[in-house]
Amino acid sequence: MINEVWLNDKEFVVRHFQEKEEQEKRYITFEFDVTSEAYHDVTTLLYKNKFYVRIPAKKESFVAVIHTYFTSVTNLYKENQIGTFTLTLVEEQPK
Template sequence: MWWGIHSEHLHPYGEGGCVILGEKDESMVRNIVLNDTEIEVKHYDRKTEEGHQVVSFIFDVTSEEYHDVTVLLYKGTFDIRIPEEGLDFKGTIINYSTSLDNLYEEGQTGEFRVTLQEV
């Protein structure tokens, strides 16, 4: 089961208006930089809503990376850089989920899905 945070509530997808991101693999984007941390992405999508950039991406996280990645994501707001598209902006998480909740166990790999909106 996928779990996600949407509007500061934790619930299974499909409840409370929370939806799973699309599987669209956009252009040549393979890396996103949040603050000074580079993340290799598997899927990427970008759109503009009400004049603000909205980027959604999917990436793998191993149990060894789990702590550092979650500490980063819990900051909530980031300096975002997407080198392949020449984009730099400040954004905040509007949706976040992970496929596993046991990444603290050795040898696991989970998929994280994140949506950021320009602020």
Template sequence: MVEEIILNDTSIHVDHYKEETDNGLHNIIIGFKVTSEKYHDITTLLYEGVFDVKVPDRGLAFRGKIQQYSTSITNLYEKEQVGDFTLSLREVKN
């Protein structure tokens, strides 16, 4: 079971993980929780759009780009809020 992914040296604990390959390229879909305290850091990271992706539990590493991104809440600046994020990353060729 995958419990963590790393995007550009930022560790993210995942609640859901799905891995696929398409034409030899990896695609992962993850679900994770973001607290109001981490919201700014995570959204700033996600705005980068392309990442060094590592999945330690699978021994997987690739360069990936966001294909789809959604959240259950749009304003996590209010204290003690938690949002559910879903992120789909597709491998890009170097």
């Protein structure tokens, strides 16, 4: 079971992890919660768009870019909010 994914040096506790392969590229999709306190740091990281991804449970790492992402809350600048982010990454190099 995958319960953590690292993007660069940031750990994300994840749920609903899925992996698929299309056109010889790997896609991973996962959900994670973001608090209003962490919102700025998380979105600043996501704006980088390209990540060194580590999945410790699978002992795998690769470089990926954002394919899609969305959130359950549009304004996490309000205090004491928690939003769910859904992120899909595509591996930059074919397997």
